[in-house]
Amino acid sequence: MHNLISNPALYLAATLCSLSPLCLADTVFLLNGDKISGEIKEFNDQDLIIKTSYAPKIAIQRSAILSFEVSTPKPWSVGRSIQDISIQASEQHGMVLINHQQTPVDELRFSQHYTDSAWNYNGSVETTLDVTKNKKNSQKLHIKGDITAETLQWRHTIKTEVRYETEDDLTKRNTLEGHYSLDYLINEHWLLRQENFYQEDKLGTDTHSFYAALGPGYRFWGAGRDKLDFVVTYNHFWLGQQSFKLELNAWAASLNYKQYWFDGILESYADLQIAFPDIPAIDYISNSTVGLKYLLTQRIYLSFKYDFNDTQTVIGNTRDTSYTLGLGVNF
Known part of the structure; x- marks a missing residue:
C-alpha cells in the first residue's frame, strides 16, 4: 500500500507546501504516487474535480485518491454538516487532517455553491x-x-x-x-x-x-x-x-x-x-x-x-x- 511515509519526497513536498505562504494550490495525492496541484472545484460522490494550470477540469475517481490538502479555508460538508475548514494531507490511506484530527475522506463533500450565490x-x-x-x-x-x-x-x-x-x-x-x-x-x-x-x-x-x-x-x-x-x-x-x-x-x-x-x-x-x-x-x-x-x-x-x-x-x-x-x- 502506498502512503506518504513510504514516499519521503512526496511527504516533504506536502509539508513544505503547507508551511509556505507562497504555495496557494490545492494538492491531490494519488495511490500510484502521483500528485496533481490546482484548485479543487468539486468533490462529489464519484469524483474530485480539480482545475490546473494546464487543464480547465480534471476528474479523479475517489477510489484513486490517497489523500489531499486545501490551501485556503473553504466551506466543506463534513459528516453532512457544512464547516469552514482547512484540510491537510494525512499519512494514512483515505484520510485527511482537519484540526489535527484524522478524518475519513468518505465524510467529505465540496461544491462551489456552498461558498457563493451561484445556483x-x-x-x-x-x-x-x-x-x-x-x-x-x-x-x-x-x-x-x-x-x-x-x-x-x-x-x-x-x-x-x-x-x-x-x-x-x-x-x-x-x-x-x-x-x-x-x-x-x-x-x-x-x-x-x-x-x-x-x-x-x-x-x-x-x-x-x-x-x-x-x-x-x-x-x-x-x-x-x-x-x-x-x-x-x-x-x-x-x-x-x-x-x-x-x-x-x-x-x-x-x-x-x-x-x-x-x-x-x-x-x-x-x-x-x-x-x-x-x-x-x-x-x-x-x-x-x-x-x-x-x-x-x-x-x-x-x-x-x-x-x-x-x-x-x-x-x-x-x-x-x-x-x-x-x-x-x-x-
Missing part, C-alpha cells in the same frame, strides 16, 4: 411499472419528474407526477399532482419552509385539492445530496368536487431523508408526512414513500418505491399501498 441544479425523470397482486388485466402508468435549484441559503423544489391506471379496460385512476416547496436555510440546521401541493383527479367526479403550508424545520444533517430534515407546518386545505367544496386547517409533520452509498451507486430515500385536521370527522391523514435507486450508468438508474397512504376517520380506516419498479434518468 446549483439537479433533477430526474422517471417512468415506473407497478407490481400488483391480482388476476385482473391491469395497467398502471406512472410518470414523475423533479428539479431542485439551490444556493447555500435557498432551495426551490418542484415535483410533478401523472398516474394513469386501467383494469379490465376500465379507467381506474387518472390523476395529476404538482408540488412546490421553498426552503430558506437559516443556518446549517434550522430552516423555514413554504410549500404548495395540487392534485386533480379527472375520473368521474373531477375532484381537485390544494394546500398551502408554512413552518419551521430542523436539519439533522445535509449538504450536497444527503439530507435528513424534520419540518412542522400549519396547512390550509381546499377540497372540491362538482357538488361540494370544503376548506380545513391542519398541523402536519414531515420527515425527508436521502442518503447515498457506495460512492453514489445506491440511493436510499424516504418522505413521510402525517397531518391532523381541525375537524372531528378526520383523526389523521398520513402519506409515506420509501425507496431505493440503483445507478446503472452516470445518469440512468433503476428504482424501487413503496407508497403507503393511511386515513383515519370516525367511520373507519382507509389504506392504499403500492410497490413500484421504475427506470429513470438523472440530470
Whole structure:
C-alpha cells in the first residue's frame, strides 16, 4: 500500500507546501504516487474535480485518491454538516487532517455553491411499472419528474407526477399532482419552509385539492445530496368536487431523508408526512414513500418505491399501498 511515509519526497513536498505562504494550490495525492496541484472545484460522490494550470477540469475517481490538502479555508460538508475548514494531507490511506484530527475522506463533500450565490441544479425523470397482486388485466402508468435549484441559503423544489391506471379496460385512476416547496436555510440546521401541493383527479367526479403550508424545520444533517430534515407546518386545505367544496386547517409533520452509498451507486430515500385536521370527522391523514435507486450508468438508474397512504376517520380506516419498479434518468 502506498502512503506518504513510504514516499519521503512526496511527504516533504506536502509539508513544505503547507508551511509556505507562497504555495496557494490545492494538492491531490494519488495511490500510484502521483500528485496533481490546482484548485479543487468539486468533490462529489464519484469524483474530485480539480482545475490546473494546464487543464480547465480534471476528474479523479475517489477510489484513486490517497489523500489531499486545501490551501485556503473553504466551506466543506463534513459528516453532512457544512464547516469552514482547512484540510491537510494525512499519512494514512483515505484520510485527511482537519484540526489535527484524522478524518475519513468518505465524510467529505465540496461544491462551489456552498461558498457563493451561484445556483446549483439537479433533477430526474422517471417512468415506473407497478407490481400488483391480482388476476385482473391491469395497467398502471406512472410518470414523475423533479428539479431542485439551490444556493447555500435557498432551495426551490418542484415535483410533478401523472398516474394513469386501467383494469379490465376500465379507467381506474387518472390523476395529476404538482408540488412546490421553498426552503430558506437559516443556518446549517434550522430552516423555514413554504410549500404548495395540487392534485386533480379527472375520473368521474373531477375532484381537485390544494394546500398551502408554512413552518419551521430542523436539519439533522445535509449538504450536497444527503439530507435528513424534520419540518412542522400549519396547512390550509381546499377540497372540491362538482357538488361540494370544503376548506380545513391542519398541523402536519414531515420527515425527508436521502442518503447515498457506495460512492453514489445506491440511493436510499424516504418522505413521510402525517397531518391532523381541525375537524372531528378526520383523526389523521398520513402519506409515506420509501425507496431505493440503483445507478446503472452516470445518469440512468433503476428504482424501487413503496407508497403507503393511511386515513383515519370516525367511520373507519382507509389504506392504499403500492410497490413500484421504475427506470429513470438523472440530470
